[in-house]
Amino acid sequence: MKRMASGAKSSRSSDSSSTRRSLPTHRRGRHYVLCVKNKGYPASLERGKLYRVLLDHNAETHLMRRIVDESGEDYLYPRDYFVELPLPAAAKRALSSISR
Numbered sequence: 169m170k171r172m173a174s175g176a177k178s179s180r181s182s183d184s185s186s187t188r189r190s191l192p193t194h195r196r197g198r199h200y201v202l203c204v205k206n207k208g209y210p211a212s213l214e215r216g217k218l219y220r221v222l223l224d225h226n227a228e229t230h231l232m233r234r235i236v237d238e239s240g241e242d243y244l245y246p247r248d249y250f251v252e253l254p255l256p257a258a259a260k261r262a263l264s265s266i267s268r
Contacts, residue, residue, distance in 0.1 A: 200263060201233070201250035209245065212237040218263065219250065 201221050206213035213219070213235075222242050224234040232244040255263075 198260065198264060200253070200255060200260070201235070202253050203249060204251055205246075205249040209237075209249075212239065212243070213245065213249065214238065218253075220263070221250075 199221055200218045203213050203215050203217050203219055206215050220236040222234040222236065224232075224244075227234050227244050228247070231247045233247050233250060234242050235245050235250070236242050237245075
């Protein structure tokens with residue numbers, strides 16, 4: 169399975185996922201996107217599925233998104249593989265309770 173990487177660096181951030189997860193929900197900026205493309209990542213991304221996005225301003229400057237994929241880990245994927253959908257608060261709460 170291909171992973172996005174920049175040079176010799178890993179696409180994983182230097183922050184631990186547990187650090188990000190320990191922040192309160194409103195500070196995590198938890199939101200979800202719909203996958204519309206998965207070329208090169210069929211084992212990691214499923215088209216038509218909602219994925220949790222982790223805020224990563226550095227990734228955004230490179231037109232990438234940090235997504236929690238099928239493995240349960242977060243990796244960088246091209247931004248244009250996803251579209252943002254406005255979700256009601258009840259839907260976000262329901263998704264948050266199953267995607268810890």
